[in-house]
Amino acid sequence: HICTLVPRQGSSRRALFSMVVVTFLRSTADSLVNGQAFGFCDGLRGIAVLWVCALHAWLNPGEASGDRPPGIGAWLVRPFASGDAGVDVFLVLSGFLIGGALHREMASTARMAIGKFALRRLWRIYPMLLIAVLLSTIAQAGEGCPYHKWWRNLYLVNNFPSHDVLYGCVGQAWSVSLELQMYFAAPLLFALASCMTSGKLCNMTGYVVALTSLLWLASTALRLYIVFDEDIIHQAFSPWPIPGAYISASFYMNTQYRCGTFLAGLLAGIAVSAHQRGTIVLVQEGSKLSLVALAAALSIWACTVLWGPNEFIMYQGRLPTFASLHLALWRPAFGVAMAVIVSLCAVGHAPRLTRLLSSPVWRPLARLSYGMYLLQFVALASLDSPFLDVIKPATSHLVGLVCVVGIYARVMIFIIGCMLLSLFSYALVERPGILLGKLCSDWLLQGASELATQKQESRGRADDDSTSAGSSSSSSAGGPRQVDEEAQPEGREVEDEEEEEEDEVAARV
Secondary structure (H helix, E strand, C coil), X not given: CHHHHHHHHHHHHHHHHHHHHHHHHHXXXXXXXXXXXXXXXXXXXXXXXXXXXXXXXXXXXXXXXXXXXXXXXXXXXXXXXXXXXXXHHHHHHHHHHHHHHHHHHXXXXXXXXXXXXXXXXXXXXXXXXXXXXXXXXXXXXXXXXXXXXXXXXXXXXXXCCCCCCCCCCCHHHHHHHHHHHHHHXXXXXXXXXXXXXXXXXXXXXXXXXXXXXXXXXXXXXXHHHHHHHCCHHHCCCCCXXXXXXXXXXXXXXXXXXXXXXXXXXHHHHHHHHHHHCCCXXXXXXXXXXXXXXXXXXXXXXXXXXXXXXXXXXXHCCCCHHHHHHHHXXXXXXXXXXXXXXHHHHHCCCCHHHHHHHCCCCHHHHHHCHHHHHHHHHHXXXXXXXXXXXXXXXXXXXXXXXXXXXXXXHHHHHHHHHHHHHHHHHHHHHHHHHHHHHHHHHHHHHHHHHHHHHHHHHHHHHHHHHHHHHHHHHHHXXXXXXXXXXXXXXXXXXXXXXXXXXXXXHHHHC
């Protein structure tokens, strides 16, 4: 009977393999259109990745600015110039989601699953980052991605540039390093606050908010100091490969200057989680304060689109002090505005904006945003020769609105190319990495729970043995010893309670 089944094993294996592949592809397609708890985050993430890609498509190679047509055309392409603010949107969203998740976990379990958190983050980020490094090394060899510098992207410090390695493979991955650094710093803030308050949720929330606010103020103060002390404003638009632009690159990338937007999102996530649990009330239902805050935040966002964080050059000569304040304070203010928008959408005080940002149109773009961000220069290298090299010289010789149309065509082609490339990477690399991260974290938690259960069972058996041994000895010894044992019950109960408290504190730590 077994011999008659052997010839069918090959076909059954092929059928099983094809079934697994079809099921995986179908689930991948479903994941592109499925919603999430905070649906408005999809819209914000989609806008952010379009904003960043539009900036890099508009920029001229090797320069810090792109084509600016005269007249009204300059206003129509002005949003592209502030596309680097899309990175700040990503940072606010990351801080919001991480802060809310950590606060909810501490509120429900009084502890943090650091191993689960770290595994999921690493499996979420590193597989796609490795593929981006590999493809960039192949696509841009000899130009922006020398072979001997690719390894910098595998570490968490490539947002700290130096003179000799200012450009590396996947140069935009500096923001990934910044996010990873903040991912591991956020649990430390919660752990520190928990130790300071002995694990009491209400006090812990206040301490986390206070510590995060102090860090935000420190980052903003550092930005003001370096802008006014180092005269950085004269180097902000210098090409980075020259030695004098080191301070400018550090100001743009270093964690101490760019963490403010993440911290603003972290505060928003904590506040929303506490509001949902009834610990605090952000804004009263129907209050005009929410309308005022939303209007102010949207105004700051609109001003960022038209006069972004790098548009201080417009009044650098006439108002140098105001230009310096613009450079130093615009990003922290934009981060606070984004945090206000996210908070109001999360608690239901901006329903129209929430419906707009939660539209199913944004979901595929949000799922592909990480791959689009990392692979955008691979797409640029692939599209340069057949498409962009033809459009870019043409737009530089056109005038007015015709030039604007050419610029928008270049941006659209670039974005479509990024989406197609990231779609393959999402199906083959990114989503399998996410699933593996979940499996590894679940396996880790299961092993830890089984180990804890075994310890409890062994401790229970030891207690039962000691109890039975004590009862037998007391019965054999007679009355006086029994009287002595009954005379000390309160002390033993106190000792048992102290041991239980020590076990709870150790488990919480």
